[in-house]
Structures are given as structure tokens and as C-alpha cells.
Amino acid sequence: MRKVIVIGAGLAGSECAWQLANRGIEVHLYEMRPHQMTPAHRTGNFAELVCSNTFGSMELTSGAGLLKEELLILDSLIIKTAKEFYVPAGTALAVDREKFSQRITEILTHHPNIKVFYEEVKKVPRDEVVVIASGPLTSQALAEDIKELVGYEYLYFYDAISPIVEADSVDFSKGFWGSRYNKGGEEDYFNCTLTEEEYRVFYEELLKAEKVPLKDFEKAVYFEGCMPIEMLAERGYKTLLFGPMKPVGLIDPRTGKEPFAVVQLRRENREGTLLSLVGFQTRMTYSEQKRVFRLIPCLRNAVFVKLGSMHRNTFIQSNRILTPFLNMRKYPNIFFAGQITGVEGYTASVGTGLMAGINASRLIRGLDLVVPPEETMLGSLIRYITSKQGTLQPMAPVMGLLPPLDQKVKSKEEKRRLLAERAIRAMKAFKEEILKE
Ligand SMILES: Cc1cc2nc3c(=O)[nH]c(=O)nc-3n(C[C@H](O)[C@H](O)[C@H](O)COP(=O)(O)OP(=O)(O)OC[C@H]3O[C@@H](n4cnc5c(N)ncnc54)[C@H](O)[C@@H]3O)c2cc1C
Structure with missing residues (x-):
């Protein structure tokens, strides 16, 4: 044996x-x-x-x-x-x-x-x-x-962890499919668009939202690449627009222009039934995440199968x-x-x-x-x-x-x-x- x-x-x-x-x-x-x-x-x-x-x-x-x-x-x-x-x-x-x-x-x-x-x-x-x-x-x-x-x-x-939503619950009329600078497949990303006013409301609520405090053994120095979005937001009104919400290289076919801000969704599985919010790791409490992320127009009725965490x-x-x-x-x-x-x-x-x-x-x-x-x-x-x-x-x-x-x-x-x-x-x-x- x-x-x-x-x-x-x-x-x-x-x-x-x-x-x-x-x-x-x-x-x-x-x-x-x-x-x-x-x-x-x-x-x-x-x-x-x-x-x-x-x-x-x-x-x-x-x-x-x-x-x-x-x-x-x-x-x-x-x-x-x-x-x-x-x-x-x-x-x-x-x-x-x-x-x-x-x-x-x-x-x-x-x-x-x-x-x-x-x-x-x-x-x-x-x-x-x-x-x-x-x-x-x-x-x-x-x-x-x-x-x-x-x-x-x-x-x-x-x-x-960034939140993951059920694809069925996304309002695809409020954005467009496409990769940055058309590099990659046409359906690799769905871009949820935000106008300047929608972005301002989202930004303000993100700053106000309740966050989960770090436990002693969790005190972390985050890599720039996996910084919680609220920490990025604290750096200034425009920081997210140069980070996970940047619109450059994304032309909205409905307007022929770059939107003010985007949230990109990416397939989580081969079938595309689950989509994750790219770069949206967060320490907001679960109820606050639902509230704040539903301010993004295409996620108004989103069903979250997983919420973000660190x-x-x-x-x-x-x-x-x-x-x-x-x-x-x-x-x-x-x-x-x-x-x-x-x-x-x-x-x-x-x-x-x-x-x-x-x-x-x-x-x-x-x-x-x-x-x-x-x-x-x-x-x-x-x-x-x-x-x-x-x-x-x-x-x-x-x-x-x-x-x-x-x-x-x-x-x-x-x-x-x-x-x-x-x-x-x-x-x-x-x-x-x-x-x-
Ligand atoms: C703080 C915290 C809270 C969590 N809360 C939940 C929750 O509420 N609900 C939930 O579903 N999941 C929770 N999880 C996530 C996870 O499901 C649990 O941690 C779960 O116990 C993982 O099971 P495991 O067997 O992989 O690890 P564990 O259950 O942690 O077992 C690992 C074992 O290995 C032992 N060990 C470690 N290193 C060595 C070594 N070198 N030699 C010998 N033994 C060693 C440890 O003492 C421990 O007994 C939590 C995780 C953490 C860290």
C-alpha cells in the first residue's frame, strides 16, 4: 500500500x-x-x-x-x-x-x-x-x-476580483461591441458607454460608497495593475478616464465618436453567458457595489453572479x-x-x-x-x-x-x-x- x-x-x-x-x-x-x-x-x-x-x-x-x-x-x-x-x-x-x-x-x-x-x-x-x-x-x-x-x-x-454579471441581464442597447483600436475580435469586449453627466454621478457615488475595512493581516501594497477602482478615483476626477474607464481607441458606431467614458465587459466563459467588468476590482461593500454599478446605464438591471473583492x-x-x-x-x-x-x-x-x-x-x-x-x-x-x-x-x-x-x-x-x-x-x-x- x-x-x-x-x-x-x-x-x-x-x-x-x-x-x-x-x-x-x-x-x-x-x-x-x-x-x-x-x-x-x-x-x-x-x-x-x-x-x-x-x-x-x-x-x-x-x-x-x-x-x-x-x-x-x-x-x-x-x-x-x-x-x-x-x-x-x-x-x-x-x-x-x-x-x-x-x-x-x-x-x-x-x-x-x-x-x-x-x-x-x-x-x-x-x-x-x-x-x-x-x-x-x-x-x-x-x-x-x-x-x-x-x-x-x-x-x-x-x-x-472584478464583479461578474449574467450576460442576459445586460442592456446591450446602451453600448457597443469592439476592441480598442480594433485590435482583437469584434466581440471580445462590450463597451458600456457613459456621458459626462452619467460619469460624474457614478464618480461621486463611488467616492461616497461604504468600503470594507482591511483586516490587519490584509494590509496590502497593491500593484498599480490591481488597484481598487475607488482608490484610483480618490486620486482625482479624471484618473479613471485614464485607467479602466478610458475611451481612447473606441469609436461608438452609433455616433462615430469616442464616448466620454466606458466600462468594458469581457467574456468569462467560452459560451459568453458571464461577463466581467474589466479592471473593476473593489473593496466596496456588496450592497454598495450593486447600487453604484447599476448607475452604469447598460448595467441598470444587472444580475451579479459575483461581486468584486480584494x-x-x-x-x-x-x-x-x-x-x-x-x-x-x-x-x-x-x-x-x-x-x-x-x-x-x-x-x-x-x-x-x-x-x-x-x-x-x-x-x-x-x-x-x-x-x-x-x-x-x-x-x-x-x-x-x-x-x-x-x-x-x-x-x-x-x-x-x-x-x-x-x-x-x-x-x-x-x-x-x-x-x-x-x-x-x-x-x-x-x-x-x-x-x-
Ligand atoms: C479570513 C477568511 C474568511 C473566509 N470566510 C469564508 C466564509 O465565510 N465562507 C466561505 O465559504 N469561505 C470563506 N473563506 C474562503 C475559504 O473557503 C476558506 O478559507 C476555506 O477554509 C478554504 O478551505 P481550504 O481547505 O482550502 O483551506 P483551510 O480550510 O484554510 O485549510 C488549510 C489548512 O492548512 C493548514 N496549513 C497551512 N500551511 C500549512 C503548512 N505549511 N503545514 C501544515 N499545515 C498547513 C492550515 O492551518 C489549515 O488548517 C474565507 C477565507 C479567509 C482567509
């Missing part, structure tokens, strides 16, 4: 260790807490929930809800246990965080195939089967080594480094799982932990590695992080990642229901397939 080293007993590492151990693989699980704490964890328990005590919606028609259902089909320890320690929270899966993580710790420390080592890993063994699940707050020494492993330029320490977050450019099986292209024996892969949130971290566990066990048993079908939320999220073009910013499980249905469906609710049903069928078939081996 060959062993797998799992680094980090957080949400991803705990799920991964259990999936491996239940497949008869010996697991060496390394956790640095409680000897060395992260800036967010409070206990030495495994799978500690660092902030909110909810795994998000349980509704099948939401991305997080669908993902949870898929993870239950794949026999997820974390989601099963979360359901055991459920506390009422409407449609969300909230848990008693103490009891939940104590129970996970008990199960893993008593598992006959798991040996726990309470120590910090400073170097990733290159010649063992390893799963790196050390999370967004990976210790500094390990982060240095990961930098060497993946290449200096592919490990990021902050995420600077956090301390250690994550790799999985799209450059990993295969869809979550192992490295360069070192197939080294897997990554959890938030460090560029997924976002508790449930998505569990999902990648689960798949890294299944695949590390398959590697040891000489089986082909697998990824769930793209019709599933887990499959489409993993494909997104491992194949996105350009820079990867963390992605949560959202319905817009799923490939469109074959038929046209008008009602949004009905569309989501059909997408969820299709995903569940595909995940059940996938499970049957991998159980045969």
Missing part, C-alpha cells in the same frame, strides 16, 4: 484524506495548528470554518446548492457531517461550527488508514504522492517552496499549472486542492479536495484519472480553473458556468431547474462509472 501525504487538514485536506483512506490508501495528514496558527483560525480542530458558519444555499437551483447535492452523491464526509450538525438558517446549510469540526477531527484521527502529524510542512516532497491543501493562508515557508515548485509568477498572494489569498494559476485532474502538468504525483487552486468558498474547497483524493488514489492504483462531466457544477468549476484563458481570479460555483441547455427556455427558474436536473443525472452516471473500477 503506497501512501499519500496530505498537507493541511482544513476543509479540502480533511475531505481528501477521508476519500483516500476509505479507498484503502495510507494517508499522512500534516496540520500545523494548534502549534502554529493562521491569522484566521482559532482552534486546532480540522475543517474549522474560519468565518461564517454557513456552507451557503441548499437550493438546487443555486450553484452552491447544486454543488452540495453533487458532493453528497460522491459521498462527501464534510457535507454529510455538516448536515448532521445543521442549525436552522432558512435555505442555507449552517452548522454548529464547534461540534462540526470536533466531529471531523474525531473521525479522521481515529481512522485506521490515517496518521496525523501536527507540524508545519516547509518543503513539498517532490518524489511522493502529495496533495497540497494548505489553503488561502498557507504558511510563509511553504508558500516560498510552492513558488519554486510552480514558478514564481504563478503564485498569487491577493485576489483582486483579500489576502494564496492561490496558484491553476490554468497554467494543473491538469483537469488537479495534479501538476510538470509533476503528475503532486496534486493541489482547496482554495489554493483558485476556487472560492467552503463548498468548492471541499469539492476539489474530494476530487484530488479520488485521483491521488487512482494514480496509486494505476487507474486513469477522472474529472466529472462538464454538465456538473463540480466538473465545470474544475474545468474553469484549469483552462481559463488569461489571468485566473478565484471562482465560486455559479450556475452561469454550466454549458447552456440544448433547448431555449424563457423562464430563468425553469432554466435553472433543468440545468440542475441535468447536472444530477450526469453526476450519478459519473459515480457509477468510477465505482466500476
Whole structure:
């Protein structure tokens, strides 16, 4: 029996260790807490929930809800246990965080195939089967080594997320498609135009909007390229017009002139169902973002699948480094799982932990590695992080990642229901397939 080293007993590492151990693989699980704490964890328990005590919606028609259902089909320890320690929270899966993580710790420390080592890993063994699940707050020494492993330029320490909207909700009559100076495809960017008066109102509200304060461990020196838009705005009335809102090289075919200001939207997925606001990373609170961004005429009725944020977050450019099986292209024996892969949130971290566990066990048993079908939320999220073009910013499980249905469906609710049903069928078939081996 060959062993797998799992680094980090957080949400991803705990799920991964259990999936491996239940497949008869010996697991060496390394956790640095409680000897060395992260800036967010409070206990030495495994799978500690660092902030909110909810795994998000349980509704099948939401991305997080669908993902949870898929993870239950794949026999997820974390989601099963979360359901055991459920506390009422409407449609969300909230848990008693103490009891939940104590129970996970008990199960893993008593598992006959798991040996726990309470120590910090400073170097990733290159010649063992390893799963790196050390999370967004990976210790500094390990982060240095990961930098060497993946290449200096592919490990990021902050995420600077711009909001993403559903393409269906954009008013395309209030702008035009086209790239700056016509360099690039005709439909690479949609340019939302603003008149001088619209820009002035937007600018003033942006300055007034409430912002999320930085936590001590998040105090950051931002690169010029990923500065929050409100910080740029604070530099002066015109700064944004020379930055993310600059109109130069963009001729509006409706007027034959450059608009006063633009906000560019770019496709987030191949199908073009999701569009991101280019260069609009922000620390405004979520409710303020909706209010202020809806002042942009083409976004008046925008449905935001993701709002902007800026956090301390250690994550790799999985799209450059990993295969869809979550192992490295360069070192197939080294897997990554959890938030460090560029997924976002508790449930998505569990999902990648689960798949890294299944695949590390398959590697040891000489089986082909697998990824769930793209019709599933887990499959489409993993494909997104491992194949996105350009820079990867963390992605949560959202319905817009799923490939469109074959038929046209008008009602949004009905569309989501059909997408969820299709995903569940595909995940059940996938499970049957991998159980045969
Ligand atoms: C401050 C903060 C708040 C967040 N709040 C939420 C939220 O409310 N809801 C949500 O869905 N997501 C939240 N997230 C995002 C994310 O989903 C969680 O951080 C989640 O815990 C990620 O799971 P993980 O397994 O990848 O990492 P973690 O759960 O952090 O697990 C990583 C583990 O690795 C250990 N470790 C690190 N370095 C080493 C080392 N060198 N050797 C050994 N062990 C090591 C850590 O101690 C930790 O136990 C938050 C993130 C942060 C940073």
C-alpha cells in the first residue's frame, strides 16, 4: 500500500484524506495548528470554518446548492457531517461550527488508514504522492517552496476580483461591441458607454460608497495593475478616464465618436453567458457595489453572479499549472486542492479536495484519472480553473458556468431547474462509472 501525504487538514485536506483512506490508501495528514496558527483560525480542530458558519444555499437551483447535492452523491464526509450538525438558517446549510469540526477531527484521527502529524510542512516532497491543501493562508515557508515548485509568477498572494454579471441581464442597447483600436475580435469586449453627466454621478457615488475595512493581516501594497477602482478615483476626477474607464481607441458606431467614458465587459466563459467588468476590482461593500454599478446605464438591471473583492489569498494559476485532474502538468504525483487552486468558498474547497483524493488514489492504483462531466457544477468549476484563458481570479460555483441547455427556455427558474436536473443525472452516471473500477 503506497501512501499519500496530505498537507493541511482544513476543509479540502480533511475531505481528501477521508476519500483516500476509505479507498484503502495510507494517508499522512500534516496540520500545523494548534502549534502554529493562521491569522484566521482559532482552534486546532480540522475543517474549522474560519468565518461564517454557513456552507451557503441548499437550493438546487443555486450553484452552491447544486454543488452540495453533487458532493453528497460522491459521498462527501464534510457535507454529510455538516448536515448532521445543521442549525436552522432558512435555505442555507449552517452548522454548529464547534461540534462540526470536533466531529471531523474525531473521525479522521481515529481512522485506521490515517496518521496525523501536527507540524508545519516547509518543503513539498517532490518524489511522493502529495496533495497540497494548505489553503488561502498557507504558511510563509511553504508558500516560498510552492513558488519554486510552480514558478514564481504563478503564485498569487491577493485576489483582486472584478464583479461578474449574467450576460442576459445586460442592456446591450446602451453600448457597443469592439476592441480598442480594433485590435482583437469584434466581440471580445462590450463597451458600456457613459456621458459626462452619467460619469460624474457614478464618480461621486463611488467616492461616497461604504468600503470594507482591511483586516490587519490584509494590509496590502497593491500593484498599480490591481488597484481598487475607488482608490484610483480618490486620486482625482479624471484618473479613471485614464485607467479602466478610458475611451481612447473606441469609436461608438452609433455616433462615430469616442464616448466620454466606458466600462468594458469581457467574456468569462467560452459560451459568453458571464461577463466581467474589466479592471473593476473593489473593496466596496456588496450592497454598495450593486447600487453604484447599476448607475452604469447598460448595467441598470444587472444580475451579479459575483461581486468584486480584494483579500489576502494564496492561490496558484491553476490554468497554467494543473491538469483537469488537479495534479501538476510538470509533476503528475503532486496534486493541489482547496482554495489554493483558485476556487472560492467552503463548498468548492471541499469539492476539489474530494476530487484530488479520488485521483491521488487512482494514480496509486494505476487507474486513469477522472474529472466529472462538464454538465456538473463540480466538473465545470474544475474545468474553469484549469483552462481559463488569461489571468485566473478565484471562482465560486455559479450556475452561469454550466454549458447552456440544448433547448431555449424563457423562464430563468425553469432554466435553472433543468440545468440542475441535468447536472444530477450526469453526476450519478459519473459515480457509477468510477465505482466500476
Ligand atoms: C479570513 C477568511 C474568511 C473566509 N470566510 C469564508 C466564509 O465565510 N465562507 C466561505 O465559504 N469561505 C470563506 N473563506 C474562503 C475559504 O473557503 C476558506 O478559507 C476555506 O477554509 C478554504 O478551505 P481550504 O481547505 O482550502 O483551506 P483551510 O480550510 O484554510 O485549510 C488549510 C489548512 O492548512 C493548514 N496549513 C497551512 N500551511 C500549512 C503548512 N505549511 N503545514 C501544515 N499545515 C498547513 C492550515 O492551518 C489549515 O488548517 C474565507 C477565507 C479567509 C482567509
